[in-house]
Amino acid sequence: MAGMVPVPSGWNTWDVQYHTGWVHLPSGLRLRFALRAASGATFDGFTWRHGLVRLGPHTVDGGYAAVSVCAHDTELALRVRGGGDELDVLADREGPADPVLVVDEAPGFGGRPVAVRHELGRLMVRHGDEDWVLECAPAPIADADDPRRLVFPGAATVAIALRRAATRAVTADVATADVATADVAAAVAARIEPAAARADVALPRTSGWLGAAGDAMTRALTWNTIYAPDLGRVLTPTSRDFVCREREGFYGRWALHTWDSFFTGLVAAWVDPAYAEGIFDQILSEAGGDGMLPNRVSDDKGRTDDRSQPPVGAYTVLKAYLGSGLSDQTRRGELLTRAYPALRDWHAWWTRARQGPHGLLAWGSDPVDGDPESATLDRAKRESGLDDSPMYDDAALDPATHTMNLADVGLNALYLADTQALAAIAGILGDEAAETLTRDAARLARHAAGLWDADRGRYGNRWADGRFSEHTSPTLLYPLLAGLPDPGPAGALAEALLDPAVLGGDPPLPSTARDDPGFSTRYWRGRVWAPMAFLAVEGLRRYGLTGHSRSIVDALLRLFLGEWTEHSHVRENYPIVPGEDVRPLAARSDGLMGWGGLLGYLAIQELADPRPEGWRFAHPGRPASVEHLALGEGSLGVRAADRLTVTLGDRVLLDTPPGAVVTGYQRTTAEVRGVVTVDPSDGRLLVGVPPAVAPGEKVAVRVGDATWIAEADGHGLVRLEPCGPSAAEFSVRAAVTKEFSAKE
Known part of the structure; x- marks a missing residue:
């Protein structure tokens, strides 16, 4: 399948069941580690709730990965070089249990037999009709009941190297292998260390105020990337724990959700734009014949043909595109060309299928033959993505339209913002539909005025009988994302909703307002959710309400880094009450979910934020840095110290005083443009010239x-x-032209 990133080949951590397992594609041969106690009890089911200690780096292609786990009072730290047809592993043990290497075949590859044998001074692995050479130091002891389980009694460090055999070998069964050579460990280490060093400079890194946000958001993506044998492709669901039944999940071995995938793709865009394109493509390729993108598609439960999920596709795809380069010359145009047709069809589906009260959109569920739970209120709630939100406690489903009897502010604002983004995408691609979409956006904005509750001075969900709902959530801030209110009312709206007793406080943006009668500490009734926070903060930033946005981002970053530092978690949702333990399964908060990385993404945007008019660079007021953001031109870095410095590779693009804010920044071959706002007391500004200038x-x-x-x-x-002025547009052109009145 064209456009797949990562490519499904070589050794990687893509078997959904094991974080301590490596599977080879396309063969399906798998090596995985376990820990065995003196009693003989063996444990290998490491998940976020059971013994997974710390994630290390993991490159997109699997060239390097590291992870630590714990069982039987023993910690096992693995460092692995993979990605191709050779696998190297160093395993460091601390504790009484013995490391165990299990050699088998991952499910879904046909069930070819696997045998481990000893031949002519070597350990050999036979998988179907393929032979592999397995080097181990120290020498393992084969389990008496299953020679594919190799035990390393008392070993503090285990080195493993696996290579394809050059020729087919004649083998003989043995119970033990004593053929490990003294230089195996040194050779394995010599190959792993350079791979680790390359990983260090290939992935986003952060420091200072940002802490390890870059590590957290990156590893929540790459460690959740899996392989689906039935599809023959690599997927990145939001959480492998959530999608895998063997990890206490809700599906067989894979599942995709629409808005999850769009947010995951957005976070991935700064790791690798091609990786992001692959994530977007995996859900866009699931569009139905009517254009609908399903709420969910999975291996064992199929498609949700009755419902979709919130329309955030065009907005996130456009944001990912803008962040893939410093101008359209270098941005990843393939991302837009591949995504646009499906996004356009999905956009049209909403107006056909979800016309609700007052001519506005409403969440719904269509009847589907053979699905008795379709066309029900519960399914319509699930289309909203906010499954148990109090906003929908009293709703009903209209049997004529199959939509709720509630015109929803969040849905209509998101649809308008998505229309605007789709119009921008169409314009970039030169599609004449851009003008139509722009007119549609203006019409939608006028119609959405019916959701303004003049008595409360805010937007509100509106019942079919004309009454406004009493419930409050961050979705009432989404009109800012769509640019609906004028600046004055926008500021007043934010001020009122972000009162500490409502949606402000610490942590901010509970999924249900603190003064709402439906508020609780559970799920969408109160927990902090990164997607909701992202959409609300993006709206505040659109209106330049930095006083609100910056304090919110700062508080959410503390929450994000606290869970990462203490538990190595990037959470599905975050506790609203300090000290709440959300790790148990009953708490309904997965420990590693890609969209949780949006809280790190929001914080990085304080330094570097790609916007339609150009990049915004600013000092967050505290020392901080982000390095290795993947752009079409190269690796972007931003460092905030006594000055704000923006670099591309080893080239300085901007060097400004800490009080400067640069907006509208673009860098083409011939010109660098932007607007700088500076403190007149320190106006020194250094700007990198266009690439054409020597x-x-x-x-x-x-x-x-x-x-x-x-x-x-x-x-x-x-x-x-x-x-002179506190704000001025700068333009640095590659060639002197007569239109300028030159001054020496």
């Missing part, structure tokens, strides 16, 4: 109304001094 060449520079000729220094920078 050090020492002269360029035309405009700052505000002043234009002059400047010479690029030896580092490819020009110095600008916009000390």
Whole structure:
């Protein structure tokens, strides 16, 4: 299948059941680790609730991965070089239990026999008709009942190397192997260490105020990437625990959810834009003939043909595209061209299928033959993504329209924001539908005025009989995302809803307002959810309400980093009450969920935020840095210290005083553009020249109304001094043209 990233080949952690297992594709041969106590009890079911201690780095292609687990009072730390047809493992044990290596075949690959044998001084693995050479140090002892289980009694460190055999070997069964060579461990380490070093510079890294947010958001993606044998492709569901029944999940071995996949793809965009494209494609390819993207599709429960999920596709795809480069010249255009047709069809489906009260959209569920639970209120709630929200406690399903009797603010605002994003995508692609979509957005905005509750001075969900609902959640902030209110009412709306007794406080943005009669500490009735927080904060930022957005992001970052530091968790949802333990299964909060990384993404946006008009770079007011954001031009870094510095690889793009805010930044081959807001007391601003300019060449520079000729220094920078106005547009062009009135 074209466009698949990662490519389903080589060794990786893509068997959904085991974090301590490596499966080879396309063969299905699997190696996995367990721990055996002196009693003989063996444990290998490491999950977030059972013995998974700490995730290490994991590259997208599996070239390097590391993980630590614990059982029987013993910790086992694994470092692995994979990705291709060779596998190297170093396992460090601390505790009384013995490491055990299990060699078998992952489910779904045909059930070919696997045997481990000793031949001519070597351990051999036979998988079907393929032979592999297995080198181990120290020498293992084969389990008497199953020679595919190799035990390393008392070993503090185990080194494993597995390679395809050059020729088919004649083998003989043995119970033990004493053929490990003294240099195996050194050879394995010599191959693993460079792979670890490459991983360190290939993935986003953060520090300072951002802490390890980059590690957390990245590992919640790459460690949740799995392989679906029945589809023949790699998938990245939001959580492998959630989708795998053997890990206490709710499906067989894989499942995808629509808005989960869009948010996961957005977070992945700064790890690897091609990786993000693959994640978007895995759900977009599931569109039905009517254009609907299903709420869920899975191996054992199939598709939800009665319902979809919130329309956030165009918004997240556009945001991922904008973040893939510094201008359209270098952004990943394939992402838009592949996604646009399905996004366009899904957009049209909503207006056909979900017309509710007052001519506005409402959540629903269509009748499906053979599905007695379709066309029910419970299913309509699930379409909202907010399954048990008090907003829908008193709702009913209209049998004529199959929608709730409630026009929902969140749905209509998201649909409007998605219409605007789809229009922008169409414009970038040169589709004439851009004009129609723009007109549709204006019409939708006028119609959505019917959701303004003048008595309360805010937007509200509206019942079919015209009454406004009493319930309050962050979805009432989504109109800011869509640009619905004028600036004055927008500020007042935010001020009222973000009162500490409502949706403010610490932590902020509970999924149900604190003063709502339906508020509790559970699930969508009160927990903090990263997708909801992301959409609300994006709306605040659209209106420049940084006083609110910055304090919210700061509080959510503390929550995010606290769970990561203490438990190595990136959570499905976060506790609203300090000290609540959300780890048990009954608490309904998965421990590693890709969309939880949106809280780290929000914080990184305080330094670097791709917007339709160009990038925004700013100092968060505290020392912080982010490195290795994957762009089409190379690796982007932003460091906030005594100055704010933006780099591309080893080239400085911007060097500004800490009080400067750069917006609308774009960098093409011929020009660098932006708007800088600075403190007049420190106006020194260094701007990198366009790529076409060599050090020492002269360029035309405009700052505000002043234009002059400047010479690029030896580092490819020009110095600008916009000390007059507090905000000025700068433009650095690769060639001096006659349109400028040059000043030396």
